[in-house]
Amino acid sequence: MGTRVTLALVGVSIFALLAVGLLFYGFIGRYVVEREEERMLSHAVKVAGQVENLATGSPGLAGVEAGRALQMLLYVDLQVLPAGAAIMVFRNDLPVAMAGPATAKLEDYQELYEPAVILAAHGAASRVVDVPQLDATLVLAAVPFTFEWDRGLVVMTLPISDAVASRRGLVGVLLVSGAVAVALAVALGLGLGSRMARPLRRLSRVANAMSQGSYEEPVTGAYPGEVYELATSLETMRREVKRSEESLRGFVASAAHELRTPLTSITGFSQALLDGTAASDEERQRSAAAIHRESTRLRRLVDTLLMLSRYDSGDFHSHTASVDIGRLVAEEIELLVDTGATEHDRILLTVDGEVAAATDGIMLRQAVANLLRNAVQYGGSDPITVGVERVAGQVRISVANGGAPISLDERAHVFSRFYRGRSSGGMEGFGLGLPLVKEICTALGGTVEIVDHPERTVFVVTVPVSRA
Incomplete structure (x- = not known):
């Protein structure tokens, strides 16, 4: 009993943990992505302002010093972004500067210009996009700005896998929580199982005694909830079976006594006829009459018993x-x-x-x-x-x-x-x-x-x- 309760509680705990964990894991993933979209957009707006100020203060940004200054600005801004992020600055449709992972290639990221222009058609915006050219799903933020007399665009990207990397630590937390929950379930199951098994063992002992024909031990003790109803029903059954058993024994004893009296008379008078004790015609007549009287009484008793038996079993047919x-x-x-x-x-x-x-x-x-x-x-x-x-x-x-x-x-x-x-x-x-x-x-x-x-x-x- 205790083992089954323990296994049931462990199973329920694991199922609940998995269900809640998966829901929580998915929710955290969506929440983190939304936060990263807001963060990337906010940072892209900041970078666009910095680049616009740098272009205003340094006309003809194509110069070597100005280019280095812009590149340095992007690298500084990149430090506050998650690993895997990249920043690009476009002038018209040409890339001016880029800062990103060491493996990033400018020609690969140049494919992002068209989707970025579409995204920023009505102003600064960010969203998650699939980029088949890079075989990746990215958080993309695009902010338009004025690049001297040309159109400028700041583009920031972050792979979705890097955006949700922070939630990976939840796996460890969930595993630890699961281990604690299973341990508590085992302890609780053993305790509940033992508590539930005690009254059931008492009932089982009484039931076993009844199955062996002993109805003397009453069902006693305190029982919780539905077990109390079971104990009450078992005690009622014990009393009824005991009463029925006593009634049956009394019935058999009484029937045997009632049968023995006429049988004794019939045996005695028939023996008198057989051994010649009833010698005269009058004695033989008296013996025969006694045998007839007692056999009639015996038949009436048997008929009554059979009739009662039919009523008890319902084996009768009434004619209304x-x-x-x-x-x-x-x-x-x-x-x-x-x-x-x-x-x-x-x-x-x-x-x-x-x-x-x-x-x-x-x-x-x-x-x-x-x-x-x-x-x-x-x-x-x-x-x-x-x-x-x-x-x-x-x-x-x-x-x-x-x-x-x-x-x-x-x-x-x-x-x-x-x-x-x-x-x-x-x-x-x-x-x-x-x-x-x-x-x-x-x-x-x-x-x-x-x-x-x-x-x-x-x-x-x-x-x-x-x-x-």
């Missing part, structure tokens, strides 16, 4: 149709009475007008049946009231029974699989009825909840009138 909810509930009540599960006058049904919904009737019927059986089984001898009504686009089915009330701490667990409250006592059941009701309601887009009541236990199922 218009369902008369009041009639559906009434049919389930009649079924309980017909099977002898309860008395006819114990359950009181109230339907608020015609209540219909577009839903899966089979699934809803199963949820209602479970709630009714739950009320009959745990409601004691108290009457059971069932209500069906339509409220704000929702169908509301309430089932209220007496018996021992469900305490507040038990309410948080009644929809957990295999949970059986303290009031269940030795009553038959697996603790899967209410969890199945909850899964069905969720699948239908509705809810199931326990409503507060001072004396009774009230379950309310709510499903939408029409499914989206």
Whole structure:
């Protein structure tokens, strides 16, 4: 982690240095050339004035002494100019004097007269020009003046390479700056990398422990910025996986216990039939009935577990149709009475007008049946009231029974699989009825909840009138 951060910072530093350096180098080059143009023009104007004064004071400047004086003047003026500069004085189109580098030839520089005349057509001027004859790019300054009665012209030149030579020292400065920047980037990268890696190492340790099946170590400590969000998400995942793991272990243990009871009975009674312990017809009949009863109970448990598994995985297909909810509930009540599960006058049904919904009737019927059986089984001898009504686009089915009330701490667990409250006592059941009701309601887009009541236990199922 630290190495990657360091390399990234070094790369960014080098890129930024190169970009800024190139821009600065180009800008300085243009700035230096412009300054040299101004400097050459200013000096050319000064030289033109000096030559004009010398010509006025020495008529017929072609004399030997006057020529030497002019040449000396140009050499003196040349000393304050950059290396590579040259000064020429023309009278009409003929060169009168020149001062420049030792390798300069007058006939070569005479080619500059025409471009200089064009440049100075409207007065003193300077600019950068390409001179193919000299195979060079020059800073050219031209200043016209009066040479006695003739036309005079002072021409100054400076190769562009000499004009920008002063910026070459910037390369060294940039290299030193780059080395300092890279060193700082390395130090900063190592520091930041180490700081960023510490919390990530803690998270990695927790993640590795979770991958090995250990969910006990919590994600603790201070984390910066986005790493805090990652740590929070990892801690949430750890808690959920731990809870799921504990729930799975509890589910397996409860399922094994519920399966073992009927299997033990089936094994015992079948063994009695096989070894002749059940000798009489009455004993054999009782053993066969017990085997049938326990196998039926076992099948119901397996069917319920498979159904819950399908709801968990989403592997079910609902069939939406218009369902008369009041009639559906009434049919389930009649079924309980017909099977002898309860008395006819114990359950009181109230339907608020015609209540219909577009839903899966089979699934809803199963949820209602479970709630009714739950009320009959745990409601004691108290009457059971069932209500069906339509409220704000929702169908509301309430089932209220007496018996021992469900305490507040038990309410948080009644929809957990295999949970059986303290009031269940030795009553038959697996603790899967209410969890199945909850899964069905969720699948239908509705809810199931326990409503507060001072004396009774009230379950309310709510499903939408029409499914989206």
